[in-house]
Amino acid sequence: MLEQLQQQPPDKILDLMQTFKEDTRANKLDLGIGVYKNENGQTPIINAVKKAEKILWEQETTKSYTKLTGDSDFQTVMKELIFSDCVSEDTISTAHTPGGTGAIRQAFELIRLASPNSKIWISNPTWPNHISILKFLNIPYSEYIYFDKKTCELNFDGMMESLKDTKPGDIILLHGCCHNPTGANLNNEQWKELQKFLCNNQLVPLIDLAYQGFGDGLDEDAYGVRLLAKKCKEVILAASCSKNFGIYRERTGILFTISENEKIKNISSSTLAFLNRQNFSFPPDHGGKLVTLILKNEELKSSWIKELNEMRLNMLDIRKSLAEELRKESRSNRFDFLETHRGMFSLLGATKDQVLNMREKHAIYMIEDSRVNIAGLNKKTLSKLARAIIDVGI
Ligand SMILES: Cc1ncc(COP(=O)(O)O)c(C=O)c1O
Incomplete structure (x- = not known):
């Protein structure tokens, strides 16, 4: 039987990681995978997380099952972190999921159950996993214009124009902040x-919030989410704690639905529990417990916010210096977009050949579409990148 399987294409980002590992050049630079790195190129554990782990080890008395949709305290603290006081208890349903990816996957399955003929609209470009999961689940999707490759800025007029082709009931997948891959x-x-x-055209927003706190701040990054949560009849939101809590491998994510009324909310809640049961039963608990401990303890919470702000400001600093360096190297301001972009990534708008040239000539690794991980840079390496960008003719 197994011989009938077909070789699957490798995940481009994970594949790039492997190629990087095998590169023996000492000056190689990895700007591929979306993981925050400090000045020394490390991804250390956040202090508040370490402390929460100690508390958890001391206080936890059982490893028995929790609820199918996860621990209620985790749901409460995450609801508060993301929505503040913008949604009523009567309309919101929640499920803890394995990572933000798990939340996206469950969201797509929920949409398929509720409205199999609705199309999901994704930005062009988007996080590649959105597309591969949609394809895997056989869910119809279309792309809306998002990015202007010439200026490397958002093409908002183009976006609104292409959304005119939607039909009532279609789903619009939006990045809550820090758009991946463009920035x-x-x-x-x-x-x-x-x-x-969205409201006038009866469209349902599905928001992917994977980088809250990595752009302009925890509340600032939730502006769009809270606005839609307040004004739209229905909202679906998939969030990840991987980046902002630095707990990537703990697989901690959460899915919310906001329904029109309490009756629909109850059906939605039961569907979220059902979907968890079908796909993996109980969500992993450890990461959710850490997040709950941090957000419920004033001292740990302020320590976490402080560290998160340091990461955010470091990325802004790198953006500023890189744009400055490129102003000098290119004698133009055509790379100023790097300073206005937000989050961990920026798309440089380079061709595939230029990206490969960067890899071969300069040992600089970025995703084929020219997405760079800004957090993979530091004061020393950003000059190297700036020179290489000009050298390969971007
Ligand atoms: C846009 C976007 N959504 C969701 C995720 C999911 O993150 P995770 O499954 O690691 O929590 C990521 C991670 O890279 C992402 O970039």
Whole structure:
């Protein structure tokens, strides 16, 4: 039987990691995988997480099963972190999932159950996993314009124009903040315009929030999410704690639905529990417990926010210095977009050949679409990148 399986294409990002590992050049630079790195190129455990792990080890008395949708305290603290006071208890349903990817997957399955003919609209480009999961689940999707490759900025007019082809009941997949891979984001005015359009055209937002706190701050990054949660009849939101708590391998994510009324909310809650049961039964508990301990303890919470802010400001600093360096190298301001982008990534708008040239000539690794991980740079390596960008003709 197994011989009938077909070789699957490797995940491009994981494949790149392997190629990087095998490269023996001492000056190689990895700007591929989306993991935060400090000045020394390490991804250390956040202090508050370490402390929470100690508390958990001391206090935990059982490893018995929790609820199918996870621990209620985790749901409460995450609801508060993401939505603040923008949603009513009567309309929100929640399920803890294995990572943000698990939340996206469950969201797609929920949409398929509720409305198999609805199309899901994704930004062009988007996080490649959105597309591969949609294809795997056989869910119809279309792309909306998002990014202007010439200016490397958001093409908001193009986005709104292409959304005119949607039909009532279609789902619009949005990145809550820190768009992956482009780094280009909607400003508050654009969120307002989009919200009106979604409501007027009976479209359902599905928001992927994987980088809250990595852009302009925890509340600032939730502006669009909270606006849609307040104004739209229905919202689906998939969030990840991987990046902002630095607990990538603990697989900690959460899925929310906001329904029109309490009756529908109850059905939605039961569906979330059902989907968890079918796919993996209980979600992994450890990461959720750490997040709960941190967010419920004032001291740990402020220590976490401090460290998160340091990471955020470090990325902004790198963006500023890289743009400055490129101003000098290119004698132009055509790379200033790097300073206005937010989050861990920026898309450079380079060709595949230029990206390969970077790898071969300069030992600089980035994703084929020219996405760079800004957090993979430091004061020394950003000059190397700036020179290489000009050298390969970007
Ligand atoms: C846009 C986006 N969504 C979701 C995720 C999921 O993250 P995880 O499954 O690691 O929590 C990621 C991670 O790279 C992402 O970039």
